[in-house]
Amino acid sequence: MTSGEPHESDGFSPRRVVRLAVVLVVVGAAAELLLRRSLAGALSLTAAGVVAIINFRWLEVILRQVVQPGQPRFDSWSVLRILGRLALLAGIFAALLWAPRIDAVAVALGFSALVVALVVEGLRRAGVRGG
Secondary structure, eight states: OOTTSTTGGGTOOHHHHHHHHHHHHHHHHHHHHHHSOOHHHHHHHHHHHHHHHHHHHHHHHHHHHHSOSSSOOOOHHHHHHHHHHHHHHHHHHHHHHHOTTOOHHHHHHHHHHHHHHHHHHHHHHHTOOOO
């Protein structure tokens, strides 16, 4: 844990969430390659996982800047990040429609890696130990 993160004092660590999500994406992509022998599935899962992680990090930055006590700092970079997040999500969903080799289940699993990482961090934060 680094002391520079604002959420460290309450036990929540966005870095830990991202690290776990990256591990889940890598394990999922490896499983796609080894078990299903699907390069398209591994690439779909990886792309969706990367988009979810980037989206999470940008949302964290936006929230840190805009939603704070006192005077919020809503500048042009915040607007660009919000538009960038939307464009990133639109791009992955457009790829689902236009690219014939995209594996929709792998995309769902890629997006779910971040959700699982957030749930694990939430349980850790609450003091509940799983397994």
